[in-house]
Amino acid sequence: MHKGDAVAEADRDGYKIVCEHISKEFIQKGKQRVHVLEDISVEVRKNEFVVILGPGQSGKTTLLRIVAGLEIPTTGRVLLDGREVTGPGPDRGLVFQSYMLFPWKTVMGNVEMGPKLRGVPKKERREIAAYYIRLVGLDGFENHYPHQLSGGMKQRVGIARAYGNNPEVMLLDEPFGQLDAQTRYFMEKETVRIWETEKRTVIFVTNNIDEAIYLGDRIITLKGKLPGRMQAVYEVNLPRPREHTEMKFLELRHTITEVSELTL
Amino acid sequence: MDVIANEVQAVVKEKRPFTVLGLLKNRWFLYGVSLVFFFFIWDFVAATRILGSSLARPHEVLIQLGQMMVDPLAGKSLLGHIWASTQRILIGFVIASLVAVPLGLMMALNPYINAVVKPVFDLLKPMPPIAWISISILWFGIGEASKVFIIIIGTFVPCLLNSYNGVRLIEPELYDVVRMLGGNRRQEIIQVCFPASFPAIFAGLQISLSIAWTCVLAAELVSARSGLGFVIILGMNLSRPALIVGGMVVIAVVAWATTLLVTLLEKFACPWKREIVGL
Numbered sequence: 001m002h003k004g005d006a007v008a009e010a011d012r013d014g015y016k017i018v019c020e021h022i023s024k025e026f027i028q029k030g031k032q033r034v035h036v037l038e039d040i041s042v043e044v045r046k047n048e049f050v051v052i053l054g055p056g057q058s059g060k061t062t063l064l065r066i067v068a069g070l071e072i073p074t075t076g077r078v079l080l081d082g083r084e085v086t087g088p089g090p091d092r093g094l095v096f097q098s099y100m101l102f103p104w105k106t107v108m109g110n111v112e113m114g115p116k117l118r119g120v121p122k123k124e125r126r127e128i129a130a131y132y133i134r135l136v137g138l139d140g141f142e143n144h145y146p147h148q149l150s151g152g153m154k155q156r157v158g159i160a161r162a163y164g165n166n167p168e169v170m171l172l173d174e175p176f177g178q179l180d181a182q183t184r185y186f187m188e189k190e191t192v193r194i195w196e197t198e199k200r201t202v203i204f205v206t207n208n209i210d211e212a213i214y215l216g217d218r219i220i221t222l223k224g225k226l227p228g229r230m231q232a233v234y235e236v237n238l239p240r241p242r243e244h245t246e247m248k249f250l251e252l253r254h255t256i257t258e259v260s261e262l263t264l
Numbered sequence: 265m266d267v268i269a270n271e272v273q274a275v276v277k278e279k280r281p282f283t284v285l286g287l288l289k290n291r292w293f294l295y296g297v298s299l300v301f302f303f304f305i306w307d308f309v310a311a312t313r314i315l316g317s318s319l320a321r322p323h324e325v326l327i328q329l330g331q332m333m334v335d336p337l338a339g340k341s342l343l344g345h346i347w348a349s350t351q352r353i354l355i356g357f358v359i360a361s362l363v364a365v366p367l368g369l370m371m372a373l374n375p376y377i378n379a380v381v382k383p384v385f386d387l388l389k390p391m392p393p394i395a396w397i398s399i400s401i402l403w404f405g406i407g408e409a410s411k412v413f414i415i416i417i418g419t420f421v422p423c424l425l426n427s428y429n430g431v432r433l434i435e436p437e438l439y440d441v442v443r444m445l446g447g448n449r450r451q452e453i454i455q456v457c458f459p460a461s462f463p464a465i466f467a468g469l470q471i472s473l474s475i476a477w478t479c480v481l482a483a484e485l486v487s488a489r490s491g492l493g494f495v496i497i498l499g500m501n502l503s504r505p506a507l508i509v510g511g512m513v514v515i516a517v518v519a520w521a522t523t524l525l526v527t528l529l530e531k532f533a534c535p536w537k538r539e540i541v542g543l
Contacts, residue, residue, distance in 0.1 A: 070440050090446035100437050104459040104536045113455070114445040145536045165445060 015079075016201040017044040017067065017169060022076035023227070024062055036062045038227040040076070042220060049195060049202045051212040053260070054222030060205045061097075063228070064173050067203060068094050080169065090114060093162030093200075097174040099154045101146040107133060107157050108142040114165035125164075132160040135194060152183040156190070163198060172204045176211070188214050192240055209260075213252055214242050221260050232259055320506035325513060328506035338498065340490050346518055348490040352408065352483075353476045353522070356415025361472065364420045365465055368427030372461075373453065385424065393418030393475065394482045401487060411483040411491075418479040419472035426468025430461030463537060466530040473526055477519045492518070 024037040036059040044050045054060045065071040067078050069088040078085040080092070088094075093114075101110050108126070111133055115125035133139055136156040146154055155175050162170060176184045188211055195202060206212055212219045213236055221231040234256060238248055287293055303322055310321040320328070332342035340348065371378040396417050397410075404410035434456060442452045484493025492515045499507030530537070 068440075068444060070443070088440070088443040090444075092444065094440070094444045096437060096441070098437070100435070100441050102438070102441075102455070102459070104462070104534065113442075117442065117445050117447040117451050117455070147536065161441075161445075 014045055015043045016046040016048070016081065017042070017203070018079040018082075019043075019063075019067065020076050020079065022063065022066060022073045022078070024059070024066065024071065025074045035227040037066075037073075038229050040222075040228070040230055042230075044201055044203060047199045047201055049204065049215060049217045051216035051219045052203060052205045052222065053207070053209065053212040053219050053256070054205075054228060055207055055224035055260075057226055057228075058222040058224045059226060059228030060207075060222055061173055063222075064094075064171050064203060064205050067169075068092055068171050070094075090118060090165040091167050092169045092171055093165060093167035095155070095158045095162050095170070095172040095175045097177050099146070099151075099158050099178075101154055101157055101161075103146050106143050106145055107138060107149075107160075110146070110157050111160045111164050113161060118165065128166075129160070129164060132163045135163070135197060136160045137190065150183075151179050152187055155179070155187065159191075159194065168201060170200045170202045172202065174205055174207065177207075184208075184211070189241065191215060196240070209253055209256055210244060213238075213249055213256070214244065219256070221256065223260075232256075318505050320509050324506045325509045328504075328510045329514070332510070337495065338489065342514070345490055345492055345495050346514060348494075349480050349484065349492045349515075350518060350522070352411045352480050352491070353415060353473075355408075356412040356479075357419055357472060357476050359412070360416045360419040361423050361469060364423035365427045365468070368424040369431055369457070369461065371424075372428045372431030373457065385421075389421055389425075393421075393479050397483055397486050400483075406487040411480060411488070414479045414483045415476045418475045422471040422475060423465075423468045426471070427461060427465045430464025430468075431457050433464070434460045462534050463530075466526065466534065469526050469530075470523060473523055474519065477515065477522075481515065 019040055019042040022037055022040045023035075026034045026036060028034055040063060042050070042052075042063075052060045052063060062071060066073050067085070069078075069085045069092070102113065105113065108129055112125045112129035115128050120128070130139075130142070133142060136159055138153060138156050138160065141149070141153070146157065149157065158175065159172075176187050179187060191204075192215065204212075204215055216236050219234040219236060221234070222228045223231045234252065236252065238246065238252075242249060306319075307321050309315060310319040310324075329342065334341075337345070367381065371381055393414055396414055400410040400413045400417075404413055438456045438460065439452050442455055447455065480491065481493040481496075484491040485497055488494040488497075492511050495511040495514075496508050499505070499511060
């Protein structure tokens with residue numbers, strides 16, 4: 001009954017994720033306080049692709065980890081379907097900048113890890129994993145170990161692994177930051193393809209303006225130098241697949257570059 | 265050329281024509297030169313008796329080893345002595361690793377166990393294992409027990425340190441992966457801690473094994489009636505250089521073989537490391 005109320009409330013608001021006035025302070029060694037985030041409020045609709053765009057040292061990774069439940073905000077709270085997030089959970093899938101694959105597991109072993117941890121029987125979780133491995137275009141590589149894969153392929157495994165639990169929300173933390181420009185561009189195209197096949201609510205963190213405009217329904221920019229603060233919100237009303245050389249794409253790129261400290 | 269998921273992986277293998285310069289730069293040729301040169305110098309020094317009669321020539325060592333295979337020395341053939349030393353090592357090494365590796369893992373995972381064990385361990389850690397020989401003979405006599413004890417003392421430290429560090433140096437984000445996927449603390453340990461610390465544990469076992477050989481030899485040099493250390497001491501007492509050098513050669517070969525065994529075990533236990541060369 002109570003749960004039903006919460007869902008109804010979220011439906012009425014129409015938001016999947018709500019971040020309310022989040023700020024975060026870390027206490028480092030020597031009791032020195034580091035103020036990372038200041039008063040961040042973000043609302044994300046169901047199946048919306050939101051990009052958090054900010055320069056280095058703007059706390060964007062911390063914000064994502066707070067939504068993931070891996071960090072607790074100093075003030076404010078995160079609501080998922082109207083319920084407060086208190087810790088990490090399989091309803092959110094996280095893709096890491098440095099891949100964080102299990103080197104001792106094959107591609108199959110990595111992707112099936114989510115269902116395995118939740119106790120899904122072997123045959124079933126193999127089928128789930130095989131589906132997502134195919135979705136990210138890695139069929140034929142099920143028995144490869146991560147060190148046998150290129151950077152782009154590793155992150156495909158990372159995405160498939162996050163999808164493995166069938167989460168409602170996908171959180172991506174600068175997933176293509178370590179890739180070369182060509183592979184990166186290609187992986188962005190792949191991200192759109194995968195997202196359009198398996199729609200999820202997405203929060204995508206990046207420091208790359210092109211990537212943000214290419215991918216996002218909405219772009220939220222953070223101001224650099226700690227603590228990170230919200231700067232502006234841009235709606236990207238361009239049909240997909242987008243072209244980097246479209247007039248409207250370039251206009252938006254120009255606007256964001258003017259306003260933010262990001263130059264790229 | 266292979267196209268994998270739209271990323272290109274090119275494999276190139278060059279084949280050079282045969283030339284004299286190419287031969288001189290050939291790795292295997294240079295290995296051969298190095299070894300031939302070494303044995304030539306050795307034989308030259310021994311034959312011309314630059315060091316007096318205390319160095320045996322290479323072929324004398326070989327003949328000595330062949331003889332020991334047939335004629336028993338102090339009641340044991342060469343294989344008997346090899347087995348005597350190896351047995352001591354295996355017993356001590358197995359006991360030490362079975363205790364030290366789990367203890368190291370527990371210390372890394374539980375701060376309370378760490379706080380209790382670490383001070384004592386740090387106190388005893390810098391003590392060279394060979395310093396324990398005299399007291400172990402007093403405690404356990406000159407039999408097998410004192411030698412096994414020395415080996416346990418010597419191998420315990422690297423086994424424990426490596427499994428401890430193996431867990432401590434795990435990338436903390438790997439735990440986040442398990443937590444995000446819905447795993448609990450127990451699953452974090454099983455899915456991350458154990459497999460991630462395997463390579464470090466095996467590195468510890470490798471180090472332990474070479475220390476074990478040092479320990480067993482030292483113990484056998486002090487007091488023993490069998491084993492390879494005893495063979496060397498016997499050679500010294502009987503002034504038979506061929507016996508000493510022969511013993512040394514056998515020790516090197518057997519120690520290398522046991523290390524190889526651990527390497528094979530690691531390849532079996534950590535298949536994901538199989539293709540990393542030079543580790």
